[in-house]
Amino acid sequence: MSQAFDVIVIGAGPGGYIAAIRAAQLGLNTACIDASQNDQGGAAPGGTCTNVGCIPSKALLQSSEHFEQATHWADHGITVAGVQIDVAKMQARKSAVVRQNNDGIQYLFKKNKVRFFHGRGSFVQAVEGGYRIAVQALAQGAAPELLTGKQIIVATGSSARALPGTPFDEERVLSNDGALRLAAVPKRLALIGAGVIGLEIGSVWRRLGAEVTILESLPTFLGAVDEQIAKEAKKAFDKQGLAIELGAQVGQVSVGKKGAQAVHIAYTDAKGQAQALDVDQLIVAIGRVPNTQGLNAEAVGLPLDERGALVVDADCKTPVPGIWAVGDVVRGPMLAHKAEEEGVAVAERIAGQHGHVNLGTIPWVIYTHPEIAWVGRSEQQLKAEGIGYRAGVFPFLANGRARALGDTAGMVKMLADAGTDEILGVHIVGPQASELIAQAVLAMEFKASSEDIARICHAHPTLSEAIKEAALAVDKRTLNF
Ligand code: FAD
Numbered sequence: 126m127s128q129a130f131d132v133i134v135i136g137a138g139p140g141g142y143i144a145a146i147r148a149a150q151l152g153l154n155t156a157c158i159d160a161s162q163n164d165q166g167g168a169a170p171g172g173t174c175t176n177v178g179c180i181p182s183k184a185l186l187q188s189s190e191h192f193e194q195a196t197h198w199a200d201h202g203i204t205v206a207g208v209q210i211d212v213a214k215m216q217a218r219k220s221a222v223v224r225q226n227n228d229g230i231q232y233l234f235k236k237n238k239v240r241f242f243h244g245r246g247s248f249v250q251a252v253e254g255g256y257r258i259a260v261q262a263l264a265q266g267a268a269p270e271l272l273t274g275k276q277i278i279v280a281t282g283s284s285a286r287a288l289p290g291t292p293f294d295e296e297r298v299l300s301n302d303g304a305l306r307l308a309a310v311p312k313r314l315a316l317i318g319a320g321v322i323g324l325e326i327g328s329v330w331r332r333l334g335a336e337v338t339i340l341e342s343l344p345t346f347l348g349a350v351d352e353q354i355a356k357e358a359k360k361a362f363d364k365q366g367l368a369i370e371l372g373a374q375v376g377q378v379s380v381g382k383k384g385a386q387a388v389h390i391a392y393t394d395a396k397g398q399a400q401a402l403d404v405d406q407l408i409v410a411i412g413r414v415p416n417t418q419g420l421n422a423e424a425v426g427l428p429l430d431e432r433g434a435l436v437v438d439a440d441c442k443t444p445v446p447g448i449w450a451v452g453d454v455v456r457g458p459m460l461a462h463k464a465e466e467e468g469v470a471v472a473e474r475i476a477g478q479h480g481h482v483n484l485g486t487i488p489w490v491i492y493t494h495p496e497i498a499w500v501g502r503s504e505q506q507l508k509a510e511g512i513g514y515r516a517g518v519f520p521f522l523a524n525g526r527a528r529a530l531g532d533t534a535g536m537v538k539m540l541a542d543a544g545t546d547e548i549l550g551v552h553i554v555g556p557q558a559s560e561l562i563a564q565a566v567l568a569m570e571f572k573a574s575s576e577d578i579a580r581i582c583h584a585h586p587t588l589s590e591a592i593k594e595a596a597l598a599v600d601k602r603t604l605n606f
């Protein structure tokens with residue numbers, strides 16, 4: 126017998142579970158289907174972000190940061206002898222953090238009366254007033270359950286892209302999943318792709334003692350980031366010993382038996398010279414592909430774009446009436462908070478309200494040390510678009526709190542329209558950039574000018590004073606630099 130819902134959400138990552146909760150809050154009878162499972166085969170709602178993305182990576186970044194910091198405490202007069210890392214314990218802590226998040230989502234579903242189905246969802250057919258969806262339980266031999274929904278939200282996320290001809294085995298050739306589960310610190314580790322995952326996960330294992338090389342095909346480092354900020358970040362990573370080779374064209378990857386230097390990578394360097402790298406393990410982080418396989422999207426005529434993403438309009442509506450899609454499975458940045466915003470907006474639109482997502486003020490953060498964060502346009506983008514601007518830069522070296530923290534690498538850069546002074550972009554490399562960027566997002570959402578920020582009282586001594594000083598720098602009147 127088919128069970129009927131107002132809204133069925135396929136996928137319980139940040140896009141899907143948030144959409145389901147918001148739909149239920151708005152009085153819609155809502156179901157959410159998710160296929161992720163934990164090590165015991167149980168349900169693990171939360172998607173890539175909770176299980177193999179944002180949350181476990183930040184847990185490991187924190188552990189490895191503590192480990193590295195402990196070796197630097199001598200400056201504070203603190204001597205710690207024999208600092209060691211117990212990788213099994215670190216991983217157990219990470220898994221506990223992940224589980225807390227999985228449990229939290231299950232609790233929220235109950236609280237908001239969202240019906241949760243653990244299994245794989247797929248379209249069966251359009252029916253009168255909606256769509257029939259099958260839920261295939263993951264246990265072998267189980268018969269699928271049939272649901273009908275008046276409105277469907279697809280939030281199936283994305284998966285790691287493999288190098289052509291080198292599939293993931295999660296032992297020697299790792300995706301983000303295996304990279305976050307390593308049972309021991311590899312002696313030599315290679316990463317392909319100096320993007321967000323390459324830098325974050327590369328940092329974790331370098332801090333714990335691995336010799337890390339990152340091979341990046343592009344000649345520029347972090348091309349999407351403001352050039353001045355990317356240059357400053359690269360300087361810091363070079364100093365840390367994170368070896369980043371730009372302009373490296375990877376050729377043959379040979380995978381031998383498990384053990385020391387099991388992976389041989391042949392590549393051509395930026396000068397066109399043939400090179401080779403032998404490592405214990407290889408992490409491939411060259412972007413992600415939208416998850417549409419197994420959805421049976423053809424049954425209802427859902428089109429895909431050239432990247433394999435579901436086609437949606439600015440409101441996350443697919444061309445098929447009553448079917449919506451949000452998060453990594455559609456266009457736009459593959460970020461958890463972007464997926465969440467879209468999930469809320471779609472639920473509100475289904476309920477007849479006016480959901481709103483401003484893709485122009487979505488913040489980006491790279492959780493390395495120093496952290497990198499930005500919102501809005503970079504200097505190179507403004508130049509390319511021919512927009513007149515004024516730039517203000519303030520280095521953390523001139524910020525009292527950063528000096529007290531002993532964390533002075535980096536800067537805040539603010540870009541404001543030359544005519545109206547409206548803030549067009551804020552770029553930060555430095556301590557707590559992930560938290561500081563929220564002030565810039567808020568300012569931009571309210572269409573603040575740099576003068577507005579320059580005239581707002583900021584507590585002293587705080588890192589956020591660097592944002593006020595960068596705003597003052599736009600008008601060439603910094604007080605502390
Ligand atoms: P997902 O989180 O991918 O969730 C989709 C869910 O749908 C999954 O549970 C999947 O199993 C399920 N599913 C797929 N197909 C079906 C089906 N047919 N039936 C049922 N269920 C299905 N973003 C940030 O903003 N900040 C970060 O710090 C950050 N760190 C990251 C670190 C790593 C290592 C990685 C890989 C990603 C990181 N991201 C981060 C990106 C973030 O994880 C994604 O942008 C986000 O998870 C996308 O959310 P989503 O809901 O669209 O999809």
Ligand code: NAI
Nearest residue numbers: 318319320321322323340341342343410411412459490491
């Ligand atoms: P990415 O797009 O950030 O970086 C991939 C990098 O690999 C690029 O620099 C690209 O030029 C390079 N590359 C592609 N093919 C290559 C090849 N054959 N050889 C060498 N280099 C190659 O993708 P990544 O790091 O896989 O992360 C995927 C996405 O997940 C991110 O774009 C982001 O949306 C999300 N994410 C977000 C995080 C955050 O918000 N802090 C953390 C981690 C992931």
